[in-house]
Amino acid sequence: METFVLTDGTQLAIREYDGTRVVTFDVVDKLHQKAEGTSRRNFARNQRYFIKNIDYFHFVGQKGKEELQNSNYRILSELEINPDNKHFSYYLLTESGYCLLCKSFKDSLSWDVQRQLLNGYFYAKSNINSIYDALRICINRLEEQDNKMKLISTEQEKQKAHSIYLNDSISDLRKRMETPIADGALTxxxxxxxxxxxxxxxxxxxxxxxxxxxxxxxxxxxxxxxxxxxxxxxxxxxxxxxxxxxxxxxxxxxxxxxxxxxxxxxxxxxxxxxxxxxxxxxxxxxxxxxxxxxxxxxxxx
Structure with a gap:
């Protein structure tokens, strides 16, 4: 299972729903070293400020459990904690929901944990994974096409020229993964x-x-x-x-x-x-x- 590691060595299993990285109340309590139920209580007290399907997702009853099971939510084992489908209730917090919830935490540990999750856990999904996947898919498709070209015996010359072009394209992509930074350049x-x-x-x-x-x-x-x-x-x-x-x-x-x-x-x-x-x-x-x-x-x- 893919995990995100905090600076203190704590490992956080990556949770995703509908392509969005999310966290649960139990995870927030654990990372922020709060008593069990603290996050859920603070959320309930301020729920009027949270927008459903933007700041959080809520799954209720048998229909909600089936919806979550049929999605690409990675931690399906958590759904077995509450076997009573009739009273099933499960919350997932998005990045914005997590930020709103953290407004109720004032200790220095919470500031540090929030910064790590925002800069690493949530940011990585929204801005990073699709980029590398696109590069990997591009390389795989180029290599696949190159292999297919080799099977066309009646177009050997065309195959050879195209294969050289594809190999150069793949090589160029890989070289860009190690390009040095220009002098004085800043992000x-x-x-x-x-x-x-x-x-x-x-x-x-x-x-x-x-x-x-x-x-x-x-x-x-x-x-x-x-x-x-x-x-x-x-x-x-x-x-x-x-x-x-x-x-x-x-x-x-x-x-x-x-x-x-x-x-x-x-x-x-x-x-x-x-x-x-x-x-x-x-x-x-x-x-x-x-x-x-x-x-x-x-x-x-």
């Missing part, structure tokens, strides 16, 4: 940290850098290997035991992004104000400002 996250752009979770705000790249016609979010350009380099790297395509922004790109930010940050900044008094805010007080560079609102700490 979007590293550039965000250098520019002092952090999200509300205190992580380098790589999304803002990617949005600026979009408006500057710099492809900084590629899911396939592309030729290096004046601004960007793509390199295959291993993260959380999975191969991913990492984008590196060369020095000219960094200069262009920094210049754009300094010239336009005030133009894309929006400050909204509370329209009425509440237990937390007074009417007229400013909300957390956001920046809308491309499509989404980006909040900066």
């Amino acid at each position: 979007p996250a590293q550039l965000a940290a250098k520019m002092g752009l952090y999200s509300l979770r205190k992580l380098p705000h790589a999304h803002i850098i990617e949005d600026i790249c979009h408006v500057c016609n710099i492809n900084a979010n590629s899911r396939i290997i592309r030729p290096d350009t004046e601004y960007v380099q793509y390199r295959v790297e291993t993260k959380a035991n999975v191969q991913v395509i990492q984008t590196y922004l060369k020095v000219p790109a960094q200069e262009l992004i920094t210049k754009w930010w300094e010239e336009n940050k005030d133009k894309v900044k929006t400050v909204e104000y509370y329209q009425k008094n509440s237990g937390y805010h007074l009417k007229g007080e400013p909300k957390t400002p956001y920046y809308k560079i491309y499509k989404l609102k980006r909040y900066i700490a």
Whole structure:
């Protein structure tokens, strides 16, 4: 069974439902060293803030159990803990649901565990696995086609020329897995940290850098290997035991992004104000400002 290993050596079995990585209440309690039932209780207390099928999945009764069994959920053995199908109730938390639940945890261990899961466990699935799988499938298909060409005796010359082309393509893909990083190149996250752009979770705000790249016609979010350009380099790297395509922004790109930010940050900044008094805010007080560079609102700490 595939696992994710935390820095303290704790192994977490990878759980997926409908192509999305998820966690259970029991897993959250174990990783955050909370008393059994803590996560479920906190969830029930704040469930009105969670959106079903976005922040969590809930499976109830015989129909819910069958739906889960017929899906690609990996840890089917957990479903046998509650053999009473009539009263079967099973929750799965998505990345957003896990983040909302962690708002109730204030200890330093929880901050560290949450950072590891967000940067490794959840991020790996949403941004990484499909990339390596696509490369592997591409290589396998090229090799398969190459083998079929060898069986066509009536087209030996065409087969030979095509086989050379396919072998060169495979070799090129493999070489890109070991391409060295250009001098001074930084990932979007590293550039965000250098520019002092952090999200509300205190992580380098790589999304803002990617949005600026979009408006500057710099492809900084590629899911396939592309030729290096004046601004960007793509390199295959291993993260959380999975191969991913990492984008590196060369020095000219960094200069262009920094210049754009300094010239336009005030133009894309929006400050909204509370329209009425509440237990937390007074009417007229400013909300957390956001920046809308491309499509989404980006909040900066």
